[in-house]
Amino acid sequence: MMPTPRIIALSTAVPQARWSQDEILGYFARHFPRYRNSRIQEIFRNSGIESRHLAMPPEIFRPDNSADELHAVYKRHALQLGAKAINCALSKAGLEAAQIDLIVAATCTGYLCPGLSARLAAELGMQPNLQRADLVGMGCAGAMPALQRAHDFVRAYPARRALVVAVEVSSACWFVDDTIETVVGNSICADGAAAVVVASAGDGPAIERFETLVNTDYIESVGFSFENGKNRIVLDPQLRHDAGPMVRAAVEQLRGADPEPIDYWIVHAGGRRVLDGIHSSLAFRNGELRHSREILRTHGNMSSPTVLFVLERVMAEVRPGSTGVMVALGPGLAAEAAFLRW
Numbered sequence: 001m002m003p004t005p006r007i008i009a010l011s012t013a014v015p016q017a018r019w020s021q022d023e024i025l026g027y028f029a030r031h032f033p034r035y036r037n038s039r040i041q042e043i044f045r046n047s048g049i050e051s052r053h054l055a056m057p058p059e060i061f062r063p064d065n066s067a068d069e070l071h072a073v074y075k076r077h078a079l080q081l082g083a084k085a086i087n088c089a090l091s092k093a094g095l096e097a098a099q100i101d102l103i104v105a106a107t108c109t110g111y112l113c114p115g116l117s118a119r120l121a122a123e124l125g126m127q128p129n130l131q132r133a134d135l136v137g138m139g140c141a142g143a144m145p146a147l148q149r150a151h152d153f154v155r156a157y158p159a160r161r162a163l164v165v166a167v168e169v170s171s172a173c174w175f176v177d178d179t180i181e182t183v184v185g186n187s188i189c190a191d192g193a194a195a196v197v198v199a200s201a202g203d204g205p206a207i208e209r210f211e212t213l214v215n216t217d218y219i220e221s222v223g224f225s226f227e228n229g230k231n232r233i234v235l236d237p238q239l240r241h242d243a244g245p246m247v248r249a250a251v252e253q254l255r256g257a258d259p260e261p262i263d264y265w266i267v268h269a270g271g272r273r274v275l276d277g278i279h280s281s282l283a284f285r286n287g288e289l290r291h292s293r294e295i296l297r298t299h300g301n302m303s304s305p306t307v308l309f310v311l312e313r314v315m316a317e318v319r320p321g322s323t324g325v326m327v328a329l330g331p332g333l334a335a336e337a338a339f340l341r342w
Contacts, residue, residue: 005154005162007147007340008202009095011088012194012309013081014053014299021049021187027058028186032176035183043180044187048272048293052190052300055081056171063176067229074110074172081193082120082167085305089163089195093202097124100197101160102131104149106142106304108224108331109168109231116167139223140268141330142166142304143194144210144338150198151207158200166304167193173224173231185233188271190300194308205315205324205340211254215246218333240273243329244281250335251282251325260323264314265289266340268307268328269296278327304330318342 025044028035035041055077056070082105090097103126105116112119115134120126131153135146143166150162170189175182198207221236247267255262265288267278275289275296282288291313299309307328314324324340 002155003158003200004206004208005151005198005200006202006206007196007204008199009089009093009197009204010194010308010312010315011085011092012192012305012312013084013088014192015055015077015081017055017057018051018053019057020051021045021047024052024058034178040183043183046272047187048296049188049300050297053192054171055169055191056174058174061171061174070172070230071110074169075112077169077172077191078107078110078116078167079119079123081169081191082116082165082195083123085167085193085195086120086124086163086165089197093197095161095197098127099161100126100130100163101157102133102150102153102162104133104135104146104162104164106135106138106146106164106166107168108137108139108142108303109170109173111136116165120165137223137331138304138334139330140270140301140303140306141328141334141336143308144326144328144336147196147198147207147338148210150196151210154198154200162198163195164198165193165195166308168303168305170303173233175227175230175232177232180237181235182233184235188301189233190302192299192302192305192309194305194312196308205342208339208341209254211250211337213246213250213253213335215333222333223331239333240271240277243270243274244277246333246335247278247327247329248281250337251327254325254337254339262325263322264318264324265292266307266311266314266324266326267292269293269310270301270329272296274329
Protein backbone atom coordinates (compact mmCIF):
# COMPACT_ATOMS: atom_id res chain seq x y z
CA MET A 1 0.00 0.00 0.00
CA MET A 2 1.10 3.55 -0.71
CA PRO A 3 1.87 5.54 2.47
CA THR A 4 -0.71 8.16 3.37
CA PRO A 5 0.60 11.76 3.23
CA ARG A 6 0.74 13.46 6.61
CA ILE A 7 0.90 16.98 7.94
CA ILE A 8 4.21 16.66 9.80
CA ALA A 9 4.52 20.32 10.80
CA LEU A 10 2.32 23.41 10.95
CA SER A 11 3.09 26.99 11.92
CA THR A 12 1.24 30.30 11.80
CA ALA A 13 2.28 33.96 11.68
CA VAL A 14 0.52 37.30 12.17
CA PRO A 15 1.60 40.95 11.99
CA GLN A 16 2.93 42.34 15.24
CA ALA A 17 0.24 45.03 15.52
CA ARG A 18 -2.87 43.78 17.32
CA TRP A 19 -6.00 45.91 17.36
CA SER A 20 -9.09 45.50 19.48
CA GLN A 21 -12.42 45.51 17.68
CA ASP A 22 -13.40 48.68 19.56
CA GLU A 23 -10.22 50.44 18.40
CA ILE A 24 -10.91 49.58 14.76
CA LEU A 25 -14.54 50.67 15.03
CA GLY A 26 -13.45 53.88 16.78
CA TYR A 27 -11.18 54.79 13.89
CA PHE A 28 -13.86 54.21 11.26
CA ALA A 29 -16.46 56.09 13.31
CA ARG A 30 -14.16 59.11 13.68
CA HIS A 31 -13.33 59.37 10.01
CA PHE A 32 -16.42 57.99 8.23
CA PRO A 33 -19.82 59.25 9.47
CA ARG A 34 -21.62 56.12 8.24
CA TYR A 35 -19.81 54.08 10.88
CA ARG A 36 -21.46 56.11 13.64
CA ASN A 37 -24.78 54.51 12.70
CA SER A 38 -26.06 52.21 15.46
CA ARG A 39 -26.69 49.36 13.00
CA ILE A 40 -23.11 49.52 11.73
CA GLN A 41 -21.72 49.61 15.26
CA GLU A 42 -23.85 46.58 16.13
CA ILE A 43 -22.28 44.65 13.22
CA PHE A 44 -18.82 45.27 14.66
CA ARG A 45 -19.76 44.56 18.28
CA ASN A 46 -21.78 41.41 17.58
CA SER A 47 -19.17 39.86 15.29
CA GLY A 48 -17.74 37.49 17.89
CA ILE A 49 -14.37 39.21 17.40
CA GLU A 50 -12.39 40.89 20.17
CA SER A 51 -9.12 41.57 18.34
CA ARG A 52 -7.36 41.29 14.99
CA HIS A 53 -3.79 41.54 13.68
CA LEU A 54 -3.36 44.05 10.86
CA ALA A 55 -0.33 44.84 8.71
CA MET A 56 -1.91 48.12 7.59
CA PRO A 57 -3.47 49.72 10.69
CA PRO A 58 -6.78 51.49 10.10
CA GLU A 59 -5.28 54.72 11.42
CA ILE A 60 -3.19 55.12 8.27
CA PHE A 61 -5.87 53.94 5.83
CA ARG A 62 -7.35 56.59 3.53
CA PRO A 63 -10.03 56.06 0.89
CA ASP A 64 -7.73 57.81 -1.58
CA ASN A 65 -4.90 55.30 -1.11
CA SER A 66 -3.91 54.39 -4.64
CA ALA A 67 -4.06 50.82 -5.92
CA ASP A 68 -0.26 50.96 -6.18
CA GLU A 69 0.06 51.90 -2.50
CA LEU A 70 -2.21 49.08 -1.42
CA HIS A 71 -0.39 46.61 -3.66
CA ALA A 72 2.93 47.59 -2.06
CA VAL A 73 1.44 46.86 1.38
CA TYR A 74 0.29 43.46 0.18
CA LYS A 75 3.60 42.53 -1.44
CA ARG A 76 5.78 43.53 1.51
CA HIS A 77 3.72 41.88 4.21
CA ALA A 78 2.70 38.77 2.26
CA LEU A 79 6.37 37.93 1.77
CA GLN A 80 7.25 38.70 5.39
CA LEU A 81 4.37 36.71 6.87
CA GLY A 82 4.79 33.82 4.45
CA ALA A 83 8.51 33.51 5.12
CA LYS A 84 7.98 33.64 8.88
CA ALA A 85 5.35 30.89 8.83
CA ILE A 86 7.45 28.71 6.51
CA ASN A 87 10.64 29.05 8.57
CA CYS A 88 8.80 28.05 11.74
CA ALA A 89 7.14 25.07 10.05
CA LEU A 90 10.45 23.87 8.59
CA SER A 91 12.09 24.18 12.01
CA LYS A 92 9.35 22.06 13.58
CA ALA A 93 9.82 19.45 10.85
CA GLY A 94 13.61 19.45 11.29
CA LEU A 95 14.09 20.38 7.63
CA GLU A 96 15.98 22.95 5.59
CA ALA A 97 14.28 24.95 2.85
CA ALA A 98 16.39 23.15 0.24
CA GLN A 99 14.80 19.82 1.26
CA ILE A 100 11.36 20.87 -0.01
CA ASP A 101 10.38 19.52 -3.43
CA LEU A 102 7.09 21.39 -4.02
CA ILE A 103 5.69 24.66 -2.73
CA VAL A 104 2.02 25.57 -3.15
CA ALA A 105 1.04 29.15 -2.28
CA ALA A 106 -2.58 30.22 -1.76
CA THR A 107 -3.70 33.85 -1.63
CA CYS A 108 -6.56 36.09 -2.76
CA THR A 109 -5.87 39.55 -1.30
CA GLY A 110 -3.19 40.47 -3.85
CA TYR A 111 -1.62 39.44 -7.11
CA LEU A 112 2.07 39.01 -7.92
CA CYS A 113 3.84 37.83 -11.05
CA PRO A 114 6.20 36.06 -10.44
CA GLY A 115 3.93 34.66 -7.78
CA LEU A 116 4.38 34.12 -4.07
CA SER A 117 5.78 30.63 -4.60
CA ALA A 118 8.71 31.87 -6.71
CA ARG A 119 9.39 34.89 -4.50
CA LEU A 120 9.33 32.85 -1.30
CA ALA A 121 11.54 30.19 -2.89
CA ALA A 122 14.08 32.89 -3.74
CA GLU A 123 13.81 34.47 -0.29
CA LEU A 124 14.35 31.17 1.53
CA GLY A 125 16.97 29.60 -0.73
CA MET A 126 14.97 26.65 -2.01
CA GLN A 127 16.44 24.26 -4.57
CA PRO A 128 16.46 25.33 -8.25
CA ASN A 129 14.48 22.28 -9.40
CA LEU A 130 11.70 23.03 -6.92
CA GLN A 131 8.21 22.53 -8.29
CA ARG A 132 5.86 25.48 -7.70
CA ALA A 133 2.15 26.24 -7.84
CA ASP A 134 0.19 29.39 -7.07
CA LEU A 135 -3.52 29.23 -6.27
CA VAL A 136 -4.91 32.75 -6.59
CA GLY A 137 -8.53 33.76 -6.10
CA MET A 138 -9.86 30.78 -4.15
CA GLY A 139 -10.68 32.98 -1.18
CA CYS A 140 -11.30 31.65 2.30
CA ALA A 141 -11.14 28.04 1.07
CA GLY A 142 -7.74 28.43 -0.59
CA ALA A 143 -5.72 26.42 1.92
CA MET A 144 -7.78 23.30 1.24
CA PRO A 145 -7.12 22.86 -2.51
CA ALA A 146 -3.52 23.87 -1.82
CA LEU A 147 -3.31 21.07 0.74
CA GLN A 148 -4.85 18.67 -1.76
CA ARG A 149 -2.18 19.54 -4.37
CA ALA A 150 0.51 18.82 -1.77
CA HIS A 151 -1.21 15.56 -0.76
CA ASP A 152 -1.43 14.39 -4.37
CA PHE A 153 2.23 15.23 -5.01
CA VAL A 154 3.47 13.29 -1.97
CA ARG A 155 1.13 10.41 -2.81
CA ALA A 156 2.68 10.24 -6.27
CA TYR A 157 6.26 10.73 -5.00
CA PRO A 158 6.42 9.26 -1.46
CA ALA A 159 10.09 10.12 -0.94
CA ARG A 160 9.46 13.84 -1.58
CA ARG A 161 8.17 16.63 0.63
CA ALA A 162 5.68 19.40 -0.08
CA LEU A 163 5.06 22.75 1.55
CA VAL A 164 1.78 24.66 1.61
CA VAL A 165 1.65 28.34 2.53
CA ALA A 166 -1.56 30.37 2.75
CA VAL A 167 -1.02 34.13 3.09
CA GLU A 168 -3.48 37.01 3.23
CA VAL A 169 -3.11 40.75 3.81
CA SER A 170 -6.76 41.69 4.04
CA SER A 171 -5.91 45.15 5.36
CA ALA A 172 -4.52 45.94 1.89
CA CYS A 173 -8.16 45.58 0.79
CA TRP A 174 -9.74 48.18 3.11
CA PHE A 175 -12.62 49.77 1.17
CA VAL A 176 -15.27 52.23 2.31
CA ASP A 177 -18.54 52.90 0.48
CA ASP A 178 -22.24 52.96 1.35
CA THR A 179 -22.87 49.19 1.26
CA ILE A 180 -23.33 46.81 4.16
CA GLU A 181 -21.08 44.18 2.56
CA THR A 182 -17.99 46.41 2.78
CA VAL A 183 -18.93 47.21 6.39
CA VAL A 184 -19.05 43.49 7.15
CA GLY A 185 -15.70 42.98 5.42
CA ASN A 186 -14.11 45.78 7.43
CA SER A 187 -15.60 44.34 10.62
CA ILE A 188 -14.22 40.80 10.29
CA CYS A 189 -11.20 40.59 7.95
CA ALA A 190 -7.63 40.36 9.24
CA ASP A 191 -4.10 39.40 8.23
CA GLY A 192 -2.12 36.22 8.74
CA ALA A 193 -0.22 33.32 7.23
CA ALA A 194 0.09 29.60 7.85
CA ALA A 195 2.45 26.95 6.50
CA VAL A 196 2.32 23.16 6.61
CA VAL A 197 4.85 20.51 5.62
CA VAL A 198 3.38 17.39 4.01
CA ALA A 199 5.37 14.16 3.81
CA SER A 200 4.76 10.41 3.80
CA ALA A 201 6.89 9.79 6.91
CA GLY A 202 6.65 11.56 10.24
CA ASP A 203 4.23 12.43 13.02
CA GLY A 204 1.01 14.33 12.50
CA PRO A 205 -2.41 13.70 11.03
CA ALA A 206 -2.75 11.52 7.95
CA ILE A 207 -4.77 13.19 5.19
CA GLU A 208 -7.01 10.36 4.06
CA ARG A 209 -9.32 11.98 1.52
CA PHE A 210 -10.89 15.19 0.23
CA GLU A 211 -14.29 16.29 -1.00
CA THR A 212 -15.37 19.40 -2.94
CA LEU A 213 -18.88 20.69 -3.52
CA VAL A 214 -19.44 23.70 -5.79
CA ASN A 215 -22.70 25.61 -6.28
CA THR A 216 -22.20 27.98 -9.21
CA ASP A 217 -25.54 29.68 -8.52
CA TYR A 218 -23.45 31.79 -6.12
CA ILE A 219 -20.62 32.50 -8.58
CA GLU A 220 -21.06 36.29 -8.20
CA SER A 221 -22.13 36.25 -4.54
CA VAL A 222 -18.81 36.16 -2.70
CA GLY A 223 -15.28 37.26 -3.55
CA PHE A 224 -13.84 40.55 -4.78
CA SER A 225 -14.89 43.06 -7.37
CA PHE A 226 -12.40 45.68 -8.55
CA GLU A 227 -12.96 49.42 -8.29
CA ASN A 228 -10.24 51.53 -9.95
CA GLY A 229 -7.80 48.68 -9.43
CA LYS A 230 -8.69 48.16 -5.76
CA ASN A 231 -10.16 45.01 -4.24
CA ARG A 232 -13.71 45.50 -2.94
CA ILE A 233 -15.35 42.67 -1.04
CA VAL A 234 -18.50 41.04 -2.41
CA LEU A 235 -20.55 39.28 0.25
CA ASP A 236 -24.18 38.34 -0.32
CA PRO A 237 -26.04 38.28 3.04
CA GLN A 238 -27.88 35.13 1.88
CA LEU A 239 -24.64 33.19 2.34
CA ARG A 240 -24.96 33.18 6.11
CA HIS A 241 -28.17 31.16 5.70
CA ASP A 242 -26.98 28.80 2.96
CA ALA A 243 -23.42 28.13 4.16
CA GLY A 244 -24.50 25.59 6.77
CA PRO A 245 -26.51 23.32 4.43
CA MET A 246 -23.74 23.44 1.85
CA VAL A 247 -21.10 22.44 4.39
CA ARG A 248 -23.36 19.64 5.62
CA ALA A 249 -23.72 18.29 2.07
CA ALA A 250 -19.95 18.33 1.52
CA VAL A 251 -19.33 16.61 4.85
CA GLU A 252 -21.91 13.92 4.07
CA GLN A 253 -20.17 13.20 0.76
CA LEU A 254 -16.80 13.08 2.53
CA ARG A 255 -17.93 10.68 5.22
CA GLY A 256 -19.85 8.30 2.93
CA ALA A 257 -22.64 5.85 3.63
CA ASP A 258 -21.14 4.35 6.80
CA PRO A 259 -19.62 7.32 8.68
CA GLU A 260 -17.39 6.79 11.68
CA PRO A 261 -17.48 9.17 14.65
CA ILE A 262 -15.62 12.46 14.33
CA ASP A 263 -13.58 13.61 17.32
CA TYR A 264 -12.51 17.04 16.08
CA TRP A 265 -14.06 19.58 13.74
CA ILE A 266 -11.64 22.00 12.10
CA VAL A 267 -13.91 24.61 10.51
CA HIS A 268 -12.90 27.88 8.87
CA ALA A 269 -13.92 30.78 11.11
CA GLY A 270 -15.69 32.79 8.43
CA GLY A 271 -17.87 34.78 10.80
CA ARG A 272 -20.16 34.33 13.79
CA ARG A 273 -23.34 33.86 11.78
CA VAL A 274 -21.67 31.48 9.34
CA LEU A 275 -20.46 29.36 12.25
CA ASP A 276 -23.93 29.50 13.81
CA GLY A 277 -25.41 28.21 10.55
CA ILE A 278 -22.90 25.35 10.37
CA HIS A 279 -23.55 24.52 14.03
CA SER A 280 -27.27 24.27 13.34
CA SER A 281 -26.98 22.35 10.06
CA LEU A 282 -24.66 19.71 11.51
CA ALA A 283 -26.72 19.49 14.75
CA PHE A 284 -23.71 20.14 16.98
CA ARG A 285 -24.26 20.02 20.74
CA ASN A 286 -20.91 19.59 22.49
CA GLY A 287 -18.76 22.58 21.62
CA GLU A 288 -17.56 21.12 18.32
CA LEU A 289 -16.81 24.62 16.99
CA ARG A 290 -15.02 25.92 20.08
CA HIS A 291 -11.64 26.16 18.35
CA SER A 292 -13.14 27.97 15.36
CA ARG A 293 -14.93 30.44 17.61
CA GLU A 294 -11.76 31.08 19.60
CA ILE A 295 -9.75 31.85 16.46
CA LEU A 296 -12.53 34.16 15.30
CA ARG A 297 -12.50 35.89 18.71
CA THR A 298 -8.74 36.47 18.81
CA HIS A 299 -7.84 36.79 15.12
CA GLY A 300 -10.94 37.50 13.03
CA ASN A 301 -11.32 36.05 9.55
CA MET A 302 -7.89 35.92 7.87
CA SER A 303 -9.33 34.25 4.77
CA SER A 304 -7.29 31.28 3.46
CA PRO A 305 -4.95 30.60 6.42
CA THR A 306 -7.74 30.73 9.01
CA VAL A 307 -8.67 27.04 8.86
CA LEU A 308 -4.99 26.17 9.47
CA PHE A 309 -5.00 28.38 12.58
CA VAL A 310 -7.94 26.28 13.80
CA LEU A 311 -6.04 23.08 12.97
CA GLU A 312 -3.05 24.34 14.96
CA ARG A 313 -5.25 24.68 18.05
CA VAL A 314 -6.68 21.19 17.55
CA MET A 315 -3.22 19.65 17.11
CA ALA A 316 -2.18 21.07 20.49
CA GLU A 317 -4.73 18.89 22.30
CA VAL A 318 -5.51 15.99 19.97
CA ARG A 319 -5.29 12.39 21.15
CA PRO A 320 -3.67 9.56 19.11
CA GLY A 321 -6.28 7.57 17.23
CA SER A 322 -8.57 10.58 16.85
CA THR A 323 -10.39 11.53 13.67
CA GLY A 324 -11.04 15.00 12.31
CA VAL A 325 -12.96 16.75 9.55
CA MET A 326 -11.49 19.94 8.15
CA VAL A 327 -13.84 22.31 6.28
CA ALA A 328 -13.60 25.69 4.56
CA LEU A 329 -16.07 27.64 2.45
CA GLY A 330 -14.98 29.95 -0.35
CA PRO A 331 -15.98 31.68 -3.59
CA GLY A 332 -17.51 29.60 -6.27
CA LEU A 333 -19.45 28.89 -4.01
CA ALA A 334 -17.24 26.00 -2.89
CA ALA A 335 -17.24 23.86 0.24
CA GLU A 336 -13.89 22.06 0.65
CA ALA A 337 -13.51 19.21 3.15
CA ALA A 338 -10.81 16.76 4.23
CA PHE A 339 -10.74 13.72 6.52
CA LEU A 340 -7.82 13.51 8.95
CA ARG A 341 -6.65 10.68 11.21
CA TRP A 342 -4.07 10.86 14.00
